[in-house]
Amino acid sequence: MLDGCVPWPDEVSARYREAGYWRGETLGRLLRRWAQAYGDRTALVDAEGTRRIGYRELDLWCDRLAAGFAARGLGPGDRVLVQLPNTPDFVAVCFALFRLGALPVFCLPAYRDNELRHLVELSGATACVVPDTHNGFDHRDLVRTVRGHLPALRQVFVAGEPAHGFTALADVPADPVALPEPDASDVAFFLLSGGTTALPKLIPRTHDDYAYQTRITAKICGLDENTVYLAVLPVEFNFPWGCPGVIGTLAAGGRAVFARTPEPLHCFPLIERERVTFSSAIPTVVHLWLAAAEEGHGHDLSSLDVLQVGSAKLHPEVAERIGPTLGVRLQQVFGMAEGLLTFTRYDDDPETVLTTQGRPVSPADEIRVVGPDDREVAVGETGELLTRGPYTLRGYYRAPEHNARAFTADGFYRSGDLVRLTPAGEIVVEGRVKDVVVRGGDKVSATEVEGHLTAHPDVQQAAVVPMPDPVLGEKICAYVIPAPGRPAPRLPVLRAHLRSRGLAAYKLPDRVEAVGSFPLTGLNKVDKKALAARVAERLAGAGPERG
Ligand code: OOB
Numbered sequence: 001m002l003d004g005c006v007p008w009p010d011e012v013s014a015r016y017r018e019a020g021y022w023r024g025e026t027l028g029r030l031l032r033r034w035a036q037a038y039g040d041r042t043a044l045v046d047a048e049g050t051r052r053i054g055y056r057e058l059d060l061w062c063d064r065l066a067a068g069f070a071a072r073g074l075g076p077g078d079r080v081l082v083q084l085p086n087t088p089d090f091v092a093v094c095f096a097l098f099r100l101g102a103l104p105v106f107c108l109p110a111y112r113d114n115e116l117r118h119l120v121e122l123s124g125a126t127a128c129v130v131p132d133t134h135n136g137f138d139h140r141d142l143v144r145t146v147r148g149h150l151p152a153l154r155q156v157f158v159a160g161e162p163a164h165g166f167t168a169l170a171d172v173p174a175d176p177v178a179l180p181e182p183d184a185s186d187v188a189f190f191l192l193s194g195g196t197t198a199l200p201k202l203i204p205r206t207h208d209d210y211a212y213q214t215r216i217t218a219k220i221c222g223l224d225e226n227t228v229y230l231a232v233l234p235v236e237f238n239f240p241w242g243c244p245g246v247i248g249t250l251a252a253g254g255r256a257v258f259a260r261t262p263e264p265l266h267c268f269p270l271i272e273r274e275r276v277t278f279s280s281a282i283p284t285v286v287h288l289w290l291a292a293a294e295e296g297h298g299h300d301l302s303s304l305d306v307l308q309v310g311s312a313k314l315h316p317e318v319a320e321r322i323g324p325t326l327g328v329r330l331q332q333v334f335g336m337a338e339g340l341l342t343f344t345r346y347d348d349d350p351e352t353v354l355t356t357q358g359r360p361v362s363p364a365d366e367i368r369v370v371g372p373d374d375r376e377v378a379v380g381e382t383g384e385l386l387t388r389g390p391y392t393l394r395g396y397y398r399a400p401e402h403n404a405r406a407f408t409a410d411g412f413y414r415s416g417d418l419v420r421l422t423p424a425g426e427i428v429v430e431g432r433v434k435d436v437v438v439r440g441g442d443k444v445s446a447t448e449v450e451g452h453l454t455a456h457p458d459v460q461q462a463a464v465v466p467m468p469d470p471v472l473g474e475k476i477c478a479y480v481i482p483a484p485g486r487p488a489p490r491l492p493v494l495r496a497h498l499r500s501r502g503l504a505a506y507k508l509p510d511r512v513e514a515v516g517s518f519p520l521t522g523l524n525k526v527d528k529k530a531l532a533a534r535v536a537e538r539l540a541g542a543g544p545e546r547g
Contacts, residue, residue: 001185001186001187001204001206002077002103002186002187002204002397004397004398005187005204005395005397006393006394006395006403007394008394008411009411012411013185016208016212016364016390019364019390021208021212021362021364021390022184022185022208022209022211022212022390023184023208023211023212024184024185024208025184025207025208025211026098026099026181026182026183026184026188026207027095027098027188027207027210027211027247028062028066028095028098028099028181028182029181030211030251031058031059031062031095031098031250032059034055034059034250034251034253035055035056035058035059037055037253038055038225038253039054039055039056040054040055040056040057041054041055041225041253041255042054042255043055043057043058043250043255043256044058044088044091044255044256044257044258045088045255045256045257045258045274046087046088046258047086047087047257047258047259047260047266047270049273049274051087051088053088055250055253058088058091058092058095060176061092061096061173062092062095062096062099063096063099063176064173064174064175064176065092065093065096065172065173066096066097066099066100066176066177066179067173067174067175067176067177067179068171068172068173068174069096069097069100069102069172070100070177070179071174072155072167072172073155074097074100074102074126074127074155075100075101075102076100076101076102076180076182077101077102077103078102078103078125078126078127079102079103079105079123079124079125079126079190080097080102080103080104080105080125080126080127080128080129081104081105081107081116081119081120081123081125081127081128081129081130081153082094082097082104082105082106082107082128082129082236083107083108083109083111083116083128083129083130083131083139083236084109084129084130084131084159085109085131085134085234085260086231086234086235086258086259086260087159087258088258089159089169090235090236090258091235091246091250091256093129093157093169094189097189098182098188098189098207099179099182100179100182101179101180101182103187103188103189103190104189104190105119105123105125105189105190105192105202106189106190106191106192106236106237106241107119107192107236108192108234108236108237108504109131109134109135109234109236110234110442110504110505110506111504112142112502112503112504112505113142113145113146113502114199114501114502114503114504115199115200115502115503115504116128116142116143116146117146117149117150117502118199118200119192119200119202120146120150120152120153121150122199122201122202122397122398123190123202123397124152125152125153126152126153126154126155127153127154127155127156127157128143128153128155128156128157129156129157129158129159129169130142130143130156130157130158130159131158131159131160132158132159132160132161132162132163133160139158140156140158140162140163140164140166141163143156143166144164155167157169157172182207183207184206184207184208184211185206185207185208186206186207187204187205187206188205188206188207188210189205189210190202190203190204190205190397191203191205191236191238191337192236192337193337193338193396194336194337194436194443197402197445197447197448198445198447198448198451199445199448201396201397201399201402202396202397202398202399203337203338203393203396203397204393204396204397205391205393209339209390209391210242210247210391212362212390212391213242213243213339213341213361213391214242214243214244214245214247214248214251215248215251216361216362217242217243217244217248217341217343217361218244218248218249218251218252220343220345220361221244221248221278221306221308221331221343222346223244223248223249223251223252223254223278224252224253224254225252225253225254226254226277227249227252227254227255227277227278228254228255228257228274228275228276228277228278228303229245229246229248229249229254229255229256229257229276229277229278229279230257230259230267230270230271230274230276230278230279231245231246231256231257231258231259231279232259232262232267232279232280232281232285233262233280233281233282233285233311233441235258237311237337237441238335238336238337239280239282239308239310239311239333239335239441240280243280243308243333243335243341245280249278254278255274257270257274257276262281262285262288263288264288264289264291264292264293264297265292265297267289268289268292268297268299268301269299271299271301271303271304272299272300272301272303275303276303276304277303277304277305277306278304278305278306278308279304279306279307279308280307280308280309280310280333281307281308281309282309282310282311282312282440282441283309283311283312283313283314283315283318283440283441283473284312284440284441284471284472284473285440285441286307286309286314286318286322287318287470287471288471289326290318290321290322290325290326293325293326294325301326301327301328302327304326304327304328305328305329306328306329306330306331306346307322307326307328307329307330307331308331308332308333308343309322309330309331309332309333310332310333310334310335310357311333311335311438311441312438312440312441312473312474313429313438313473314332316354316355319332319353319354319355320354329346330344330353330354331343331344331345331346331353331358332344332353332356332357332358333357333358334357334358334427334429336415338392338393338413338415339387339389339391339392339393339413340360340365340367340387340389340391340392340413340415341360341361341391342357342358342359342360342361342426342427343358343359343361344356344357344358344359344426345358345359352424352426355428356422356426356427356428357419357426357427357428357429358426358427359424359425359426359427360389362389362390362391364389364390365387365389365390365392366387366388366389366412367385367386367387367421367427368385368386368387368412369381369382369383369384369385369386369419369420369421370383370384370386371383371384374408379420379421379422379423380420380421380422380423381420382418382419382420382430382431383418383419383420384414384415384416384417384418384419384433385415385417385418385419385427386408386412386413386414386415387412387413387415388410388411388412388413392413393413394407394411394413395407416432416433416434416436417429417431417432417433417434418430418431418432418433435447435528437464437465437466437474437475437476438466438473438474439466439472439473439474439475439476439506440472440473440506442506442507444464444476444506444507446463446464446465446528448507449462449464449476449478449498449503449507449509450462450463450464450478452497452498452501452503453478453480453494453497453498453509455497455501456489456493456494456497457483457486458482458483458486458487458488458489458493459480459481459482459483459489459494460480460481460482460483460484461480461481461518462478462479462480462481463478463479463480463518463526463528463531464476464477464478464479464509465477465479465528465531465532465535466532467510467511467532467535467536467539468536468539469510475510475511476507476508476509476510476511477509477510477511477512477513477531477532477535478494478509478511478512478513479512479513479514479515479518479531479535480494480512480513480514480515481514481515481516481517481518482514488514489512489514490512491509491511491512494509494512495508495509511535513534513535518531519531
C-alpha cells in the first residue's frame with residue numbers, strides 16, 4: 001500500500017478476499033466492464049440535460065483523458081486535487097486518474113485558500129483540476145493564490161475557460177495508450193475526514209474496498225438498469241459518490257444525473273424531466289424539499305421511489321413527513337467517509353425506519369459500543385461507536401500520531417459518535433464525543449475555527465459550540481473572551497476576519513457571545529456542554545422570531 005497508509009493486516013486481507021468482498025478489480029477496470037455490459041445506454045447526464053454520455057463513450061473519454069494526463073507527466077502514485085462541481089467531468093477525471101494509478105484527492109467545492117493549501121501540503125499533490133467559476137466564485141484565481149505559496153502544485157487543469165496559463169481540461173484528451181494496471185489493493189483516491197482535527201485528514205480508499213462498498217450498497221438498495229440517480233449533494237462527499245450513489249448506479253447500468261444545487265426549485269424539475277427514481281440528501285435538504293412540497297410546486301415527482309437521508313440526525317417528526325409529503329420510501333443512512341455505513345432496509349417496519357439509523361451494510365462490519373474505559377456497554381446503553389471492516393480505513397494518510405489516538409490497538413476506528421444498539425441490532429445515534437459542529441451535513445471542527453478566532457487581536461480565548469437550529473440542525477456559536485482592554489468583537493467583524501484567512505464559508509460562526517470567563521469541567525477543560533446548553537437556553541428564551 002502507498003507509503004504513509006496503514007494496510008489491513010495480511011490475515012484480515014486474506015479473509016476479505018476469500019469471502020469475496022475484495023475481488024482484485026480496479027475501479028478503472030470495472031468501468032470497462034460496465035461499458036461492455038451497458039454499451040450505448042446513458043450513464044451520465046448534466047443538470048441542463050444537454051450532455052448525455054453513454055457508457056462506451058464515458059469509457060473512451062476516460063482512456064483519452066488518462067493518456068493526456070500521462071503525456072503531461074502525471075503517473076502512478078501522483079496526487080491530484082479534484083475540486084469540481086457536480087458534472088460528468090468529475091466522473092471522467094476521477095476514472096481517468098484511477099486508470100493511470102494517479103490518486104484524486106476529493107476537495108469540496110466550498111473549500112478556499114486555507115483548506116486547499118493544507119491539502120496540497122498534506123497530500124503532496126502536484127496537480128489539480130478545478131472549474132473556471134462556480135456559483136460566481138473564480139477558482140482559477142484561488143488556485144493561482146495557492147500556487148503562489150506552494151509552487152510544487154505544478155499543473156492546473158481547468159474545466160471551462162482556462163486563465164493564468166493553466167491547461168483547459170478539454171485540451172487534455174489524447175489517443176489512448178496502454179497503461180499498467182494499478183494494484184486493486186492499493187489506494188484509488190482520498191476522501192476527506194469530517195473535521196475532528198483542526199484541518200481535514202486524508203482517508204485512503206482502495207479500489208477493493210470502494211468497489212465492495214458500492215456493490216453491496218447497490219444490492220441492498222436494489223439498483224438496476226432502470227435506476228435514475230440524482231446526485232444532489234456535492235459528489236466529492238462519500239454519500240452521493242458511493243453509498244451507492246453515482247458509482248453504484250453505474251455498476252447497475254443505471255443513469256446518474258447531476259444537480260447543481262440541492263434547491264427544490266432546481267431539483268424538482270430535474271426529477272420530473274429525467275424521471276429520477278433514487279436520491280440521497282441531508283436533513284437540511286429534506287427540510288427545503290418538504291417545505292416546497294407542502295407549499296405546492298406543480299412538478300411531477302411520482303418517479304422518485306427512494307430517498308436516502310443521512311449525514312446528520314434526522315428527527316422522527318421530520319422522518320414521518322417524508323413518505324406522505326414526497327411520495328417516497330425513506331431510507332436512513334448513517335455513515336462516514338472513513339467507512340462504516342448503516343442503512344435501514346426497505347422491508348423494515350415503519351418504526352425502525354423512522355427512529356433508527358439502521359444496521360451495517362456488510363456482514364463483515366464489526367461494531368463495538370464502549371464506555372470511557374473502552375469496555376463494551378450493555379445493549380441499549382449509550383457509548384462510543386468503534387468499528388472495523390472490509391471498507392473501513394485502518395489509518396489516515398501520513399498521520400501516525402493522530403492514528404494512535406483514533407484507532408484501538410486491534411484496528412477499530414473510534415468514530416467519536418455516541419450510539420446505542422436496539423435489541424434487534426439497529427444503531428441509534430444519540431450524540432457525539434468529538435468536538436465537531438454538524439451544520440447541515442457539513443462537519444466543522446471547533447478546534448480549527450477557535451484557532452483562527454484567537455488570531456484576531458480582540459479575542460483572547462474562543463470556544464466554538466453547536467447551537468440548535470430548526471433547519472440546519474446545528475449552527476455555530478462562538479463564545480469569546482475579549483482581549484484585555486479591547487472591545488467585545490462583533491459577529492460581522494469576526495466573520496470577515498475568518499473569511500480573510502481563507503476559511504470556507506460554511507465554517508463561519510452564526511453567533512458570537514462575549515463572556516468574561518468560560519465554565520470549566522472537573523479536569524479544568526472548557527466545559528463546552530455547559531456553553532452549548534447556555535446558548536440553547538438563550539435561543540429558547542428568545543422565542544422563535546429571534547432564534
Ligand atoms: C457522512 O460522512 P462524514 O464523513 O461527512 O461525517 C461522518 C459523521 C459521523 O461520524 C456522524 O457524526 C455524522 O457524520 N452522521 C450522522 C448520520 N450520518 C452521519 N449523525 C446522525 N445521523 C446520521 N444518519 O456524513 C456520510 C457518509 C456516507 C453516508 C452518509 C453520511
